[in-house]
Each structure stands twice: as structure tokens, then as C-alpha cells.
Amino acid sequence: MDTKVLDLATPVANRWRRPGWRDPRLLAGVAMVAGSVALGSWVVQGAERTTQVYVARAALTPGSAVEASGLGVAQVRLVDVDVARYVTVADGLPQGAVALRVVAPGELVPRSALGSAPDLDVRPVAITMAVAPSADLAAGSLVDLWDVPAPTRSTAGTDAAALPRELAPALTVAQVRRPDGAFVTGGSTVVYVLVPTEILPTVLAAVAGDGAVQLVPVPGSGG
Incomplete structure (x- = not known):
């Protein structure tokens, strides 16, 4: 039996070659670095603008x-x-x-x-306060508006006080004119309250009535 010996080619080792400037990998790396620098510069400039x-x-x-x-x-x-x-x-x-x-x-x-x-749906209503309000009451504060009816005379000849009723909650104060300011009205503080137009007739009737309209500041809303 004849035995044949095959002559195989001797493998040639690949030598490392320094990449040239046209190597795609080098170009991709340069592009990535340039992009990172540009992005960082844009972020810094945006933060400073x-x-x-x-x-x-x-x-x-x-x-x-x-x-x-x-x-x-x-x-x-x-x-x-x-x-x-x-x-x-x-x-x-x-x-x-x-x-x-x-x-x-x-x-x-x-x-x-x-x-x-024309976009406004509120109107300022002047409320005269017999008792000076807290110093925290200022423009932008919120107040509850109450109507305190005047006492009525009963058939027995005694005065009967009716219970107060709330007219509107959390209304915005537009302006406060105090006696020691530039505007003085009979020595009393005048508070301009912004009243929604839908309840304006009710509030005006209470202001013009025999009773008193009281403002109750909403805690935490003062100036």
C-alpha cells in the first residue's frame, strides 16, 4: 500500500502595520472625538446662555x-x-x-x-372696615366675605341677632387703603375685593344693607 505525503503551505504570520491616515477606523475615531468635543462645547454654552x-x-x-x-x-x-x-x-x-x-x-x-x-370676570368692590385689619392683609391676599345682618326687633321688644351668612369664599384683595397712607377715608381702612360678576348683585345688596359686610382673611395667604 502506497502512502502519499501531502505538502502543505507554511502559514505566513501577519505583521502589524501602522494604520495610515486613510484607514476607516482612524477616521471614525477622529470623528467620534470631534463630535464629543462639539457636544460638550454646545452643552456648556447652553448652560451659560x-x-x-x-x-x-x-x-x-x-x-x-x-x-x-x-x-x-x-x-x-x-x-x-x-x-x-x-x-x-x-x-x-x-x-x-x-x-x-x-x-x-x-x-x-x-x-x-x-x-x-374684557377677559376679566371680576369687579372690585370697596369694603370699609370699622376695625383695622391685620398687617398681613395686602394686595393678593385671600378673604372670605360674610354678611352680618343688623339685629331685628322681636314682638317682645328685644333685639334678635340673625346668624351671619357667607357671601363668597377666598376672594382676592386688589388693594388696601389704610388711614396712615396716602388715601384716607374717614379714618377707616378700605379694602377693595375682587368679586365675581355672577354674585355681584348679592354682594352689593349686602354692602348697601343695614348690616355689616365682614372680611375674614384666609390663613397663610397674606403678604
């Missing part, structure tokens, strides 16, 4: 005119605040803008808080 946004110096109450001269300006970082929600100095204020809701002092002025006078 700011825009000017209007901020309330004093409380804005529904119906109060909103003008640039009465507002402050804050530099806001774009990464911290959704600037689209607020009124920027670049965009400016709408002509004849009024506040539709309370904007607290130091708060950025939201676009949704501004509108025009």
Missing part, C-alpha cells in the same frame, strides 16, 4: 395694568426655566395688558397671567 424675563416687583392682582415700567427684569438661564412660558423683554408686553390672576412679588410673569380687560 441667559435671557431677560420680566418679574413682578409688587403683587399683580386681576385687573391691574401691567407695564414694563412697573416690572423688574431677571436674567434666566435657559436650562433652568422653560422661557416660552414667561414674558421676555425681547418679546415685550401686549398692548393694554392687565393681570388675569395674582402674580406674587418676585415671580416671573407668566404669559397665561396676562390678558385684556
Whole structure:
């Protein structure tokens, strides 16, 4: 039996060759590094970018005119605040803008808080207080409005006091005029309360009646 021996080719070891500048792997690596640098630079620049946004110096109450001269300006970082929600100095204020809701002092002025006078469904009603209110009562505070009827004379000749009734809860105070301020009304504090138009007849009847209309501050809402 003849035995045949096959001559196999001797394997040649592959030598490492230094990649040239046209090597796809080198080009991909350079692109990745360049992209990372560009992304990092964009993030840093975005974090440092700011825009000017209007901020309330004093409380804005529904119906109060909103003008640039009465507002402050804050530099806001774009990464911290959704600037689209607020009124920027670049965009400016709408002509004849009024506040539709309370904007607290130091708060950025939201676009949704501004509108025009016809958009309001409240009216200011002056309430004269015989007893000086707390110093916490200020524009933007909330009060409950109560009607305290005058005592009625019974058939026995004695006075019978009727129970107070609540006219409206959590109404917004638009303005407080105290005797020691620039406006003095008979030495009494006058509080302007924003009353919804749907209950305006009831409130006006109580104010003009023989009884007394009392304001009860809502705890925690004062200035």
C-alpha cells in the first residue's frame, strides 16, 4: 500500500502595520472625538446662555395694568426655566395688558397671567372696615366675605341677632387703603375685593344693607 505525503503551505504570520491616515477606523475615531468635543462645547454654552424675563416687583392682582415700567427684569438661564412660558423683554408686553390672576412679588410673569380687560370676570368692590385689619392683609391676599345682618326687633321688644351668612369664599384683595397712607377715608381702612360678576348683585345688596359686610382673611395667604 502506497502512502502519499501531502505538502502543505507554511502559514505566513501577519505583521502589524501602522494604520495610515486613510484607514476607516482612524477616521471614525477622529470623528467620534470631534463630535464629543462639539457636544460638550454646545452643552456648556447652553448652560451659560441667559435671557431677560420680566418679574413682578409688587403683587399683580386681576385687573391691574401691567407695564414694563412697573416690572423688574431677571436674567434666566435657559436650562433652568422653560422661557416660552414667561414674558421676555425681547418679546415685550401686549398692548393694554392687565393681570388675569395674582402674580406674587418676585415671580416671573407668566404669559397665561396676562390678558385684556374684557377677559376679566371680576369687579372690585370697596369694603370699609370699622376695625383695622391685620398687617398681613395686602394686595393678593385671600378673604372670605360674610354678611352680618343688623339685629331685628322681636314682638317682645328685644333685639334678635340673625346668624351671619357667607357671601363668597377666598376672594382676592386688589388693594388696601389704610388711614396712615396716602388715601384716607374717614379714618377707616378700605379694602377693595375682587368679586365675581355672577354674585355681584348679592354682594352689593349686602354692602348697601343695614348690616355689616365682614372680611375674614384666609390663613397663610397674606403678604
